[in-house]
Every structure is written in C-alpha cells, then in structure tokens.
Amino acid sequence: MKRTNFLLGAVSGLAVVANSEHVFARALAQAPLPGLPGSEKRCLVLINLFGGNDGLNCVVPHGDDRYYRLRPGLAVDRNEVLAIDARVGLNPSMRSLKSLYDRQMVAIVQGVGYPNPDHSHFRSTEIWQTAAPDRYEHTGWIGRYFDDASLPKTNLFKGVSISKVLPEALVSARTDIPSIAGLGSYAMMADRDAAARDAFSRQAHDSTLPFASPYLAHVMAIEGDAQRSSEELPKLVSGYQAKAAYPATAIGRSLALAAQIVGSNLGTKVIYVEHGSFDTHVSQRKTQDQLLMQFSDAVAAFYDDLAAHGNDRRVLTVTFSEFGRRIEENGNRGTDHGEASPLFLIGGGVRGGLYGAMPDLAVTNMGNVRFSVDFRSVYATVLERWLGRPSAAVLNGEFSKLPVLA
Amino acid sequence: MAAQAKVDVGGILRPQGRLDLATALQPYPGTLGERAAAHLLRRAGFGGTPAEIARYGAMRAVDAAATLLAVPNANSIAPPEQAQVDGPLAQRETRESLAALQLWWLNRMLNSPAPLQEKMTLYFHGHFTSRATPRFPRITYNQNALFRRYATGNLRELTHEVSKDAAMLIFLDGASNVASHPNENYARELMELFTLGVDNYTEDDVRESARAWTGWRVVRKGDAVVFDEARHDAGRKTFLGRTGNFNGDDIVDIIFDQPQCARFFATSLLNWFVYNDPEPELIDAVARLMRAHRYELAPVLGVLLASNVFYSERSYRALVKSPVEFVVGTYKTLGLSEIGAMAIPSLAQMGQRLFFPPSVAGWPGGKNWLTSGTMIDRQNFLTRLLGSQTLRASSWLRQLPVAPKSAASVLAQIIVQNDVSPASRSELEAYLGGAGSAALPSLSAENYDERITGAVYLAMATPAYQLN
Known part of the structure; x- marks a missing residue:
C-alpha cells in the first residue's frame, strides 16, 4: 500500500491518484516562465527584519555631524564604522556582510519607504507585505505574483515560508503556499501511528458525501497538499549536504533550510525568512548589533553554501523592515518608530554598490528620514528583472526599476 | 485595479444553487432534528454536546432561536480574575495577562449558558477590530466586555460606545486626534470597515468626520x-450632505441614517451566520428588517436564525470553521469542560490569535483559513489533544459501545452528524476492528484507548469537520 495514500484520498474521500512520483515529476518539469532567460531557475529569498530595523545604525552616516549630535548615547563611533566611503559605512557587527559587499555582491538601497508612512508595526508591516499603502488587500505581493504567473498547482513548493505562520506577503487567491517552521515540525504527528495511517490509506477514493459546500473542493485539495507536502519534503531535500558552517542561530537554521530547498531543485521561486525583533525602544546598541551580526554571519554562510553548490547566482536575497526609526535617540538609549530606511539586495546576480539617496538629517519628516525610493520600485525591479514577470498588475501600478541587478 | 484581485476577493465563495427570496426569511417549518440542531449550534455558538443537540433537535426553529437569544443579564457574568482592579491585568506583565485573558474567553465560549452572546462577541471583535495594547491589557478586557454587553443589543448604540472605547481610541489613533492636528485614522475606518464600505463617502467626509471626533x-x-x-474642533462641518457643528455622536447618527449602513451590516451578518457572498436581494431583505427594528439585533437574529435560508442545504456546511470555532468546537464535541493552555499556541499557528487580528480589517476568513501549513497545525492540535489525559474526561467517549460498527456509528453521528461517505464510514469500522481489518488486531482492553483516540482523529480529519 502506498504510504502517500494516507489521509489524501482517504478520509477526505478525495478522488486522487496519489502517486507522488507523478506529482513531483510534473512539478519539477514545469515549463520555464516566459521572460528573462534563466529566470526559471532563479529563486528570491526575502528576509523580514521585523520590528523596525534602525537604518541609521545599520548603514551609518558617519560623515554627517548631525548624526552624532542627535545620537549622543547611541551613535556608532567613526573609528568603528566599516566605511564604504567618506559618508556612510556599515555597523561594525556586520563584518561578514561587508566582505560580501567588497566582493560586489551587495546593493544597499538607502531611503526606502512610501508616501504618508504609518508608524504602527501592524499596519506598516501589512503595507510592505501587501504592497498596498492606500487600501486593504487580502493577498500579498508575492501571492499575487504566484497568481499572475500561473505556476503549476502541482508544484507544492513553488513558494515556501520558513516561519510558523504564513506571512501576508505569500497569501494568494489561487494557490497554497506552505509555511514550514522546520523540517521537524512540518509533519503530521498522526503519521507516527501506523495503524491510523494504514486505515486512511485503505479508504476508497469516492466522494459521495451527503452534503455540498462551496469550500469542499478547497478543503480536500488542502488536505491533500498538506499530507503530500509534509510527507514528501523531507525525502525531497534529504540528498542535500550543506557545505558551509552555519551559525547556531534561528536565522542560521532558516537559511540552511533555504539553501537545502534551493539545492534540491523543487522549482521553488520564493523563500521567506524572518529575523528579529528589531523594535529597539530601549538599550538599542546591544540588541541591534547582535541581531545584525546574526543576520550578517548567517547570510555569509548561506552564500558560501550556495556557491559551493554552484547556486549563488541563482539566489537573490532581499531584506525589508516595516520602518526605520526616529533620527533622534529617545531617553532610554533607544529609538522610536520612524520612516524610511535602507535595505539590502544580496547575491551573485547583484550589481554591488550604493543606491538611493543618503538620508538628509537636516530635512526630515517631523524627525524621521524621508523616503527617496518607493519600496514598490524595489519590488518592481525584483519581479521584472529577477523573476521575469510584469509588475504593474501585481503592484497595482507602474514603478521605476532600479539598476541594482547585473 | 489589478484584474485578478476582483475575481476572488478575500477567498470567499457563494454556494451553488438559487436563492428562493420569497420564502428565504420565513420560519423553517417543523421540529429541527439533530442534523439541523447541530448546524444551528455550530453557527450560533461553538457546536453542541450530544445532549444539547438532542434538546435543540426537539424544538421548532423559532423556539430554538428564541432560546439562544434568551441571554442572561450580562452583569451577572463574572469578569476574569485577571481583570480585577488590582489583578494582573492592571500591571505591565503583558504576555501572561493577555494569554490568561485569551484562555478565559475561550473557556467562556465553551461553557457559557449563552453561546450566541459569545459568538456575537467574537463577531464584533473581528468587526470593530482593535489590537491589544500590550502595555494596558485591561482595556482589552473592557472592550471585550463592551461587545458582550451589546452582543444582541443595538448596533447604533454599540457604535457610539465603541467609538469612545479606550482600546479603539488607542488602536485607531482617536486619542491623538486633536483640533490642531486632526488624525483621520478612526474617521476613515469607521466608514470604510465598520459601517458603510468603500465608495460610500468622500475624502471630504473623512476629513470632516475627523474634525468632529x-x-x-x-x-x-x-x-x-x-x-x-x-x-475639540467645535466649528461647522459638512458630512454626508449635512451641515452643522457636529461632534462624534452626530457622525454616528448620520451614518446610521444611511440605508447603506443597514446593507453593510446585513452583508456582514449574512457572511457570519448564513453563507459567504450573499445575494444582493437577500442583503436588501435583511437590511430592511434591520431598519424596521432600528438596528436592534435581537429581533433580526431571531428571524435570521429561524429562517428557511439559514436551514437550507445551500447554507449547510457552507462556511469554513475558523480556528477558534475548530478548537472550541472540538472541546465541546468531546464533552470536555476546560480548555487548557495548549490551545493558545495552537490557535496562533492556525492563524487566529484572539485580541491580535491580522489587520484592522479583521480576519479575512473563508479559504484564507486553510493552507497546507494551517491544515497540518489543525491535525497536530487534534493529535496533541487526543493524546493527552483530557480524553479520559470526555463524557461520552468513555461510554462508547465496544462493537466496532456501533462505535463507528456513534463517532460519525456525534463528530460530523453522519456527513461522511459510505467508504469513510466502513474504514472507520475497519479501523475499530470490524470486518475487513485483517491487518489490525481486534479491539481489546489493552489497545482500546489508543484505538478510540485514533478513530476520533480519523473522524475529525474529514472535510466535513473543517466546515461549519
């Protein structure tokens, strides 16, 4: 009896030929997307630096005296900064990222934000995830990319969120994206009960249920997806051996799994990873520096691993955070919610360097950094120049593209 | 507007078939029987125990609705210990206090003698959304108590009250809305998400309302x-075509004079209780009823919950169970009397953290509840619950017949009201040690608990059990 029949046709009464080989063969042989040559093999890794990453202590404007005046207890000393030029440099905890920068693998876009910024974590996160600053969307920008690209439903891993809960960015109207906290927890616990599993597997595949429901087909499809994907994922990625030492941190584990998924060639287009919390209202230096170091070291290991498998040019990593923080420090050696902040694009396909405008600390939006690049420009660039898809429908408008990709 | 967004807004689906408008809101005839009674208790509450289903099954629809609406005096409900003036909610121990409050409410849903009151409290929590303010957990309880007080009360009065509720004033910035720097956040959401819907007001209306608030x-x-x-800005404002020195109360009254306001709530309540994406003519009929009763909910719910459309096959299992309905309903179905702390992280994984709606628009519901990730979390919640000692506390599972056929029959009846295919039923019998189960050892004293647990899991893994 095929193990994959468990639950699938099973109790759900779903008429499905639960043959995993067929399902996955189809998934892996998916047609290349129209658009850029080679884009069918590319993967986008999004890292959400949640909580509001303070941009000014991340990409430090060490050439600006105002920065030191406004942050007497918080500023990064000039002699500590990992200088990029005479005006800006990286936080000293990001040595690993600086080394990637020096190898032209990092684009830093400064001053990213959107008009009429919201200062609530909640709403601003939603705005970044749905790419809709002026209305409420039930789908995320990546979810709409999946809908628009009509990726085959049979590919259960076209997108993967390495998180407990599916982030709004990946919510799609038409397809199911798994959120996988880790290989260990993405499993049906009842699978361990052989008798229960076999009972499911012996059930006939009929659907003579004594009721109709508009959601019945959806429930059955999701039950099937859940069962198949949780059962298949560990097998599909089991052949991969990491060739880098990842730090023993949550982000290290997440990116190790991301490299494993990329290297296992499941047809995955987008992987979502979370890191934080950057909500540093109090004693910011200790918290933020540590988080930035964890991020920077994990990303460096990630690209070492990818490169060792020849995948470094296939993977573009893009960071984002719901907002930057207030320019002036508060009374608790921390900073309050702000507005625009820098983000990173990392990978072998990146044209390294500085983009956007350096924050002008003299001309502010009530004490906050004004935005010079709309975050939807970054999304449009990624959609069109990396994933090879038109962006206007997904982003509900045209946004200029940045020359950040080689 | 992106073309694809129009097709599948919010992932909610209308049932197949045609609405019979002429009879839709007339009372459903005859006594309910157990299938319809279970449907009523799932929708108007969080499911029923076998005894409750039997009791409601013997009633006529109008009497069943009246019974559910006979809410005891809200003041008689004891607040959680945590909400006392000197209790933990008064202090700044946010995580623990909010978890305690979540657990208190879940248990209230499970055990309240007035389940409809809790169901409406949950409805209002998702409708007039306010995210918990971690620093002041007690205001979250106060808002919850406000919703409970108005559960089947007057919508216009509740809107007046919630506009001045501390949690709402903080969440939507009403507290920082001052004459010198008006903040439009609440003024906008009041119309967009709470009472009228987009395209039923102008940007000028938002600005003028903000001044009034x-x-x-x-x-x-x-x-x-x-x-x-x-x-306060006491000057003249022009709002929805009327001019005067309006304050916030005037704004609410003007909004509730709009026929669109009744249609907005009618749509929302039909989505909550009957089926998703209701037909415009059904919405209009319920809206007329609502205006005739001057936004008193009890008589409107009395009609709706006793109606033909509510008991129609088109409405049956036509909604997706929310995680809260799934979790509370499971405890209820099993006859367990206390929801334990394990439910809190499970609910968060399934996508519903009470007091933390994902956005000011509330939980989108429908297809959005179910992804392969949340489906695994639902099944694993069942596995954990059934594997724990709580199973022994189930009032009816202990008395399950030993004969596999009878045991399977009881399980299918109580857990999914026989909404299983013949094949699934025989598989359940086989699993329990009946015919065709050559691979399984027969049921015995040693494997009894384990096997019953597995059979309950199988019945709860059916598609019907995901649907309301």
Whole structure:
C-alpha cells in the first residue's frame, strides 16, 4: 500500500491518484516562465527584519555631524564604522556582510519607504507585505505574483515560508503556499501511528458525501497538499549536504533550510525568512548589533553554501523592515518608530554598490528620514528583472526599476 | 485595479444553487432534528454536546432561536480574575495577562449558558477590530466586555460606545486626534470597515468626520476616557450632505441614517451566520428588517436564525470553521469542560490569535483559513489533544459501545452528524476492528484507548469537520 495514500484520498474521500512520483515529476518539469532567460531557475529569498530595523545604525552616516549630535548615547563611533566611503559605512557587527559587499555582491538601497508612512508595526508591516499603502488587500505581493504567473498547482513548493505562520506577503487567491517552521515540525504527528495511517490509506477514493459546500473542493485539495507536502519534503531535500558552517542561530537554521530547498531543485521561486525583533525602544546598541551580526554571519554562510553548490547566482536575497526609526535617540538609549530606511539586495546576480539617496538629517519628516525610493520600485525591479514577470498588475501600478541587478 | 484581485476577493465563495427570496426569511417549518440542531449550534455558538443537540433537535426553529437569544443579564457574568482592579491585568506583565485573558474567553465560549452572546462577541471583535495594547491589557478586557454587553443589543448604540472605547481610541489613533492636528485614522475606518464600505463617502467626509471626533482622550493608563473640550474642533462641518457643528455622536447618527449602513451590516451578518457572498436581494431583505427594528439585533437574529435560508442545504456546511470555532468546537464535541493552555499556541499557528487580528480589517476568513501549513497545525492540535489525559474526561467517549460498527456509528453521528461517505464510514469500522481489518488486531482492553483516540482523529480529519 502506498504510504502517500494516507489521509489524501482517504478520509477526505478525495478522488486522487496519489502517486507522488507523478506529482513531483510534473512539478519539477514545469515549463520555464516566459521572460528573462534563466529566470526559471532563479529563486528570491526575502528576509523580514521585523520590528523596525534602525537604518541609521545599520548603514551609518558617519560623515554627517548631525548624526552624532542627535545620537549622543547611541551613535556608532567613526573609528568603528566599516566605511564604504567618506559618508556612510556599515555597523561594525556586520563584518561578514561587508566582505560580501567588497566582493560586489551587495546593493544597499538607502531611503526606502512610501508616501504618508504609518508608524504602527501592524499596519506598516501589512503595507510592505501587501504592497498596498492606500487600501486593504487580502493577498500579498508575492501571492499575487504566484497568481499572475500561473505556476503549476502541482508544484507544492513553488513558494515556501520558513516561519510558523504564513506571512501576508505569500497569501494568494489561487494557490497554497506552505509555511514550514522546520523540517521537524512540518509533519503530521498522526503519521507516527501506523495503524491510523494504514486505515486512511485503505479508504476508497469516492466522494459521495451527503452534503455540498462551496469550500469542499478547497478543503480536500488542502488536505491533500498538506499530507503530500509534509510527507514528501523531507525525502525531497534529504540528498542535500550543506557545505558551509552555519551559525547556531534561528536565522542560521532558516537559511540552511533555504539553501537545502534551493539545492534540491523543487522549482521553488520564493523563500521567506524572518529575523528579529528589531523594535529597539530601549538599550538599542546591544540588541541591534547582535541581531545584525546574526543576520550578517548567517547570510555569509548561506552564500558560501550556495556557491559551493554552484547556486549563488541563482539566489537573490532581499531584506525589508516595516520602518526605520526616529533620527533622534529617545531617553532610554533607544529609538522610536520612524520612516524610511535602507535595505539590502544580496547575491551573485547583484550589481554591488550604493543606491538611493543618503538620508538628509537636516530635512526630515517631523524627525524621521524621508523616503527617496518607493519600496514598490524595489519590488518592481525584483519581479521584472529577477523573476521575469510584469509588475504593474501585481503592484497595482507602474514603478521605476532600479539598476541594482547585473 | 489589478484584474485578478476582483475575481476572488478575500477567498470567499457563494454556494451553488438559487436563492428562493420569497420564502428565504420565513420560519423553517417543523421540529429541527439533530442534523439541523447541530448546524444551528455550530453557527450560533461553538457546536453542541450530544445532549444539547438532542434538546435543540426537539424544538421548532423559532423556539430554538428564541432560546439562544434568551441571554442572561450580562452583569451577572463574572469578569476574569485577571481583570480585577488590582489583578494582573492592571500591571505591565503583558504576555501572561493577555494569554490568561485569551484562555478565559475561550473557556467562556465553551461553557457559557449563552453561546450566541459569545459568538456575537467574537463577531464584533473581528468587526470593530482593535489590537491589544500590550502595555494596558485591561482595556482589552473592557472592550471585550463592551461587545458582550451589546452582543444582541443595538448596533447604533454599540457604535457610539465603541467609538469612545479606550482600546479603539488607542488602536485607531482617536486619542491623538486633536483640533490642531486632526488624525483621520478612526474617521476613515469607521466608514470604510465598520459601517458603510468603500465608495460610500468622500475624502471630504473623512476629513470632516475627523474634525468632529477631535477631543477624546485616554487617561489613567487606559482606565478612563475623557472628552477634552479644549482639543475639540467645535466649528461647522459638512458630512454626508449635512451641515452643522457636529461632534462624534452626530457622525454616528448620520451614518446610521444611511440605508447603506443597514446593507453593510446585513452583508456582514449574512457572511457570519448564513453563507459567504450573499445575494444582493437577500442583503436588501435583511437590511430592511434591520431598519424596521432600528438596528436592534435581537429581533433580526431571531428571524435570521429561524429562517428557511439559514436551514437550507445551500447554507449547510457552507462556511469554513475558523480556528477558534475548530478548537472550541472540538472541546465541546468531546464533552470536555476546560480548555487548557495548549490551545493558545495552537490557535496562533492556525492563524487566529484572539485580541491580535491580522489587520484592522479583521480576519479575512473563508479559504484564507486553510493552507497546507494551517491544515497540518489543525491535525497536530487534534493529535496533541487526543493524546493527552483530557480524553479520559470526555463524557461520552468513555461510554462508547465496544462493537466496532456501533462505535463507528456513534463517532460519525456525534463528530460530523453522519456527513461522511459510505467508504469513510466502513474504514472507520475497519479501523475499530470490524470486518475487513485483517491487518489490525481486534479491539481489546489493552489497545482500546489508543484505538478510540485514533478513530476520533480519523473522524475529525474529514472535510466535513473543517466546515461549519
């Protein structure tokens, strides 16, 4: 009896030929997307630096005296900064990222934000995830990319969120994206009960249920997806051996799994990873520096691993955070919610360097950094120049593209 | 507007078939029987125990609705210990206090003698959304109590009250809306998400409403709300075609005079209780009823919950169970009397953290509840619950017949009201040690608990059990 029949046709009464080989063969042989040559093999890794990453202590404007005046207890000393030029440099905890920068693998876009910024974590996160600053969307920008690209439903891993809960960015109207906290927890616990599993597997595949429901087909499809994907994922990625030492941190584990998924060639287009919390209202230096170091070291290991498998040019990593923080420090050696902040694009396909405008600390939006690049420009660039898809429908408008990709 | 967004807004689906408008809101005839009674208790509450289903099954639809509406005096309900003035909610131990409050409410849903009151409280929580303010957990309880007080009360009055509620004033910035710097957040959401819907007002209406709402403040760590004349803009405003020196109360009254307001709530309540994406003519019929009763909910719910359309096959299992309905309903179905702390992280994984709606628009519901990730979390919640000692506390599972056929029959009846295919039923019998189960050892004293647990899991993994 095929193990994959468990639950699938099973109790759900779903008429499905639960043959995993067929399902996955189809998934892996998916047609290349129209658009850029080679884009069918590319993967986008999004890292959400949640909580509001303070941009000014991340990409430090060490050439600006105002920065030191406004942050007497918080500023990064000039002699500590990992200088990029005479005006800006990286936080000293990001040595690993600086080394990637020096190898032209990092684009830093400064001053990213959107008009009429919201200062609530909640709403601003939603705005970044749905790419809709002026209305409420039930789908995320990546979810709409999946809908628009009509990726085959049979590919259960076209997108993967390495998180407990599916982030709004990946919510799609038409397809199911798994959120996988880790290989260990993405499993049906009842699978361990052989008798229960076999009972499911012996059930006939009929659907003579004594009721109709508009959601019945959806429930059955999701039950099937859940069962198949949780059962298949560990097998599909089991052949991969990491060739880098990842730090023993949550982000290290997440990116190790991301490299494993990329290297296992499941047809995955987008992987979502979370890191934080950057909500540093109090004693910011200790918290933020540590988080930035964890991020920077994990990303460096990630690209070492990818490169060792020849995948470094296939993977573009893009960071984002719901907002930057207030320019002036508060009374608790921390900073309050702000507005625009820098983000990173990392990978072998990146044209390294500085983009956007350096924050002008003299001309502010009530004490906050004004935005010079709309975050939807970054999304449009990624959609069109990396994933090879038109962006206007997904982003509900045209946004200029940045020359950040080689 | 992106073309694809129109097709599948919010992932909600209308049932197949045609609405019979002429009879839709007339009372469903005859006594309910157990299938319809279970449907009623799932929708108007969080499911029923076998005894409750039997009791409601013997009633006529109008009497069943009246029974559910006979809410005891809200003041008789004891607040959670945590909400006492000197209790933990008054202090800044946020995580623990909010978890305790979540657990208190879940248990109230499970055990309340007035389940409809809790169901409407949950409805209002998702409708008039306010995210918990971690620093002041008690104001979250106060808002919850407000929703419970108005559960089947007057919508217009509730809207007046919630506009001046501390949690709402903080969440949607009403507390920082002052004459010198008007903040439009609440004024906009009041119309867009709470009462009228987009395209039923102008940007000028938002600005003028924001001016009218200036002056409200939250003081004493959220324990008091005051109106500060000095921060209020007392000038003339023009709002939805009327002009005067309006304040916030005037704004609510003008909104509730709009026929669209009744249609908006009618749509929302039909989505909550009957089926998703209801037909415009059904919405209009319920809206007329609502206006005739001057936005009193009890008589409207009395008609709706006894109606033909509510008991129609088109409505049956036509909604997706929310995680809260799934979790509370499971405890209820099993006859367990206390929801334990394990439910809190499970609910978060399934996508529903009480007091933390994902956005000011509330939980989108429908297809959005189910992804392969949340489906695994639902099944694993069942596995954990069934594997724990709580199973022994189930009132009816202990008395399950030993004969596999009878045991399977009881399980299918109680857990999914026989909404299983013949094949699934025989598989359940086989699993329990009946015919065709050559691979399984027969049921014995040693494997009894384990096997019953597995059979309950199988019945709860059916598609019907995901649907309401």
